[in-house]
Amino acid sequence: MYPLRRNRRLRTNESMRSLVRETIISPNDFIVPLFVVEGKGVKEEIASMPNYYRLSLDNLQKEVKELWELGLKSVLLFVKVDDKLKDNSGKEALNADGLMQRAIKTVKDAVPEMIVMTDVALDPFSVYGHDGIISEGKVLNDDTNAVLAEMSLSHAIAGADVVAPSDMMDGRIFEIRTLLEDEGFCDTAIMAYSAKYASAFYGPFRDALDSAPVDVKDIPKDKKTYQMDYGNREEAIRETLMDIDEGADIVMVKPGLCYLDIVREIKDAVNVPVAVYQVSGEYAMLKAAAEKGWIDHDAVMLEQVTAIKRAGASMIASYFAKDAVKLIN
Numbered sequence: 001m002y003p004l005r006r007n008r009r010l011r012t013n014e015s016m017r018s019l020v021r022e023t024i025i026s027p028n029d030f031i032v033p034l035f036v037v038e039g040k041g042v043k044e045e046i047a048s049m050p051n052y053y054r055l056s057l058d059n060l061q062k063e064v065k066e067l068w069e070l071g072l073k074s075v076l077l078f079v080k081v082d083d084k085l086k087d088n089s090g091k092e093a094l095n096a097d098g099l100m101q102r103a104i105k106t107v108k109d110a111v112p113e114m115i116v117m118t119d120v121a122l123d124p125f126s127v128y129g130h131d132g133i134i135s136e137g138k139v140l141n142d143d144t145n146a147v148l149a150e151m152s153l154s155h156a157i158a159g160a161d162v163v164a165p166s167d168m169m170d171g172r173i174f175e176i177r178t179l180l181e182d183e184g185f186c187d188t189a190i191m192a193y194s195a196k197y198a199s200a201f202y203g204p205f206r207d208a209l210d211s212a213p214v215d216v217k218d219i220p221k222d223k224k225t226y227q228m229d230y231g232n233r234e235e236a237i238r239e240t241l242m243d244i245d246e247g248a249d250i251v252m253v254k255p256g257l258c259y260l261d262i263v264r265e266i267k268d269a270v271n272v273p274v275a276v277y278q279v280s281g282e283y284a285m286l287k288a289a290a291e292k293g294w295i296d297h298d299a300v301m302l303e304q305v306t307a308i309k310r311a312g313a314s315m316i317a318s319y320f321a322k323d324a325v326k327l328i329n
Helices: 007-011 014-020 057-069 099-110 141-158 172-182 200-209 234-246 257-269 280-291 297-311 321-328
Strands: 030-036 043-046 049-055 074-079 115-120 162-165 189-196 250-254 274-278 315-318
Touching: 007 014, 030 057, 030 099, 030 321, 043 200, 049 057, 049 200, 049 280, 057 099, 074 099, 074 200, 099 115, 099 141, 115 141, 141 162, 141 172, 162 172, 172 189, 172 234, 189 234, 189 257, 200 280, 234 250, 234 257, 250 257, 257 274, 257 297, 274 297, 280 297, 297 315, 297 321, 315 321
Parallel strands: 030 049, 030 074, 030 315, 074 115, 115 162, 162 189, 189 250, 250 274, 274 315
Antiparallel strands: 043 049
């Protein structure tokens, strides 16, 4: 009872506030998404993601060494595929000498201890920009799963520590886990994008990889038949529990800030690590507002990642990881 209890006693200065702070951000909290392209000496800034780049393999090597020096221990790889290699079957995704497979080996050769996570989805390889095989205007679920499982195996063979299916096909975790086990890759972990919403926040990412759905007759214009409706909460719990039952080791909520209620619900419902993806649209909005001078970039950035962890995230995939860790350090 006041005045015996004065809550402000524990807020008197930064030393006191840091002593009693409940949520602490460290380099161990972050996964660093990286975009990889063919070529040599390539470091292309993404127009809609200021200060974020597409990297050729030689620059990827340099980047992961720098990340490791900063204390960042995990990267999530995405590849931008040449248009001539795209089709409707995901054939290039299974190429043992494909860009993703070479990127995995590049990271492992540069920093063997770095945890390499890989995107498992067909949209970068699809002529239609969808996460699955298209037939008669529909995204095929089971046919897609077969390719995703082979794709995951290919990544594991190349040296990936964690495969991260981001497609939202039903049953794909079971198909991937079964094939990995059958082929002896029992230590390869699966990080399932379990509650991935059909969000409008993904635009800059699709610019980065040129992976947006194409505007062609009889082809779905969006991904709402497989990604989740953002009005749904209970569905996220069902999806996540199913993925765990099928063999997921880590589950993910995507996007981040608009879905912190979902993060907390899932954290309370499961006993596996929960990842959150702070997506490209969230990054771009902060960059744009800071460029206008409307907000303090660094202060808001740290507040956002702290909020995500406070909501229950065990790890955060964030384009701010490098900048955040520099401030923390």
